Amino acid sequence: MNKAVVLLSGGLDSAVTLYLAKSKGYDEVHALSFDYGQRHQTELNHAMAIASRAGVTAHKIATLNLGDFGGSSLTDKNMEVEDGDVNRTDIPLTYVPARNMVFLSVAASYAESIQAQHIYIGVSEVDYSGYVDCRQEFIDAMELAINKGTVMGAEGGMPIKIHAPFANKTKAQEITLGMELGVDFSLTWSCYRGGEKPCGTCDSCLLRAKAFAEAGFEDAGVKI
Template sequence: MEKAVVLLSGGLDSCTCMAVAKSKGYDVYPISFNYHQRHSIELEGAKKIAAFYGVKRHLIIETNMDAIGGSALTDKKIEVPEGDTHRTDVPDTYVPARNLIFLSYAVGYAEVLGASHVYIGVNSVDYSGYPDCRPEFIQRFQELSDYATTATAVKGKHITIETPLQNLSKAEIVKLGVKLGAPYEFTHSCYKGGEKACGVCDSCKLRLEGFREAGVEDPIAYETRDI
């Protein structure tokens, strides 16, 4: 059975990615990150999702991205802004170079495992304008990865970066996950990190809109569901 590494944050998109990779028949190896994020509660969701799929190993990497700061998710001096699904600027919830760092870890892990695929739930339709979610970024990272690993440069094997959600709306992502039986009840998407999702940050608003447009009831608890 071919192996696939899945970046599993514990949120809606990464959970859907996990479901997609499983549906393709891969032996999945989820990797999560404790980067000292404000919403570290999502890691509990990631653990539950990994357990749901009965994985052999769930790797959790600790990296102190709060030492760099510069994001509302890692710097307590910066407030999480109220969500605006129509914003054109990059919000303060952007974590500098996060996906670049996470993908680098994931590709290294894939090389050690002998995995041929790395799944990441980046999306360029219903997202907050993060530069490291664009298809151009993934394309260039793929090219860089091909030069950076012995798997490709020496052994002639290819580690493919898979982005199955890249061109899907949030509603389409929800529909796909429901079809594949993704355990959305374990997911946590809120940037504020409370026991209940706030319902007003970017992530919550995008999620709620997606479920509403998909005609599906969101199974997690919210402080407010007004969008």
């Protein structure tokens, strides 16, 4: 069977990525989320709502303990989430060390266990917070490593492909596509701070607002 695994955080990027994968006609689309020790569970709640609305084959939540290491304001509650700056050139404190490397490794394990040859991740190196693990060269390197380190790829003649469909697209372009695909953006959560309502001032909130404005759509806000 033709199967895909989609990394689903509950945010804007991963929601559009999920709907894009669903539109490709795979026999099965599996969503994979992570409880990795992040400072709040809000995004995970939204991931569950998105997966349910999209009608995925299965939604798995893998539990990791990246929070034990600290080093990021998303996992260390002793660190403050800094206010955002859409023009920043430095790596923000919200960068979680090697997060996408860990996530893609787990996704590869899951994909091989169900014989899925496709992994989708909604990263972008055009319109993002400067994270090094959102770059196409990293995605290419991870794909090579995965196919050297799995039986499917190294000996089974079933190479695993990592799809990063928005690597060279802006969030505004993502939103436009998401509207065409029927994504309910009110189910997505972007705020790093995770309060009852989005803070509106962190990097992720600012990038979201900028993207909706550039795409020419009104952000309906968050319903759950």
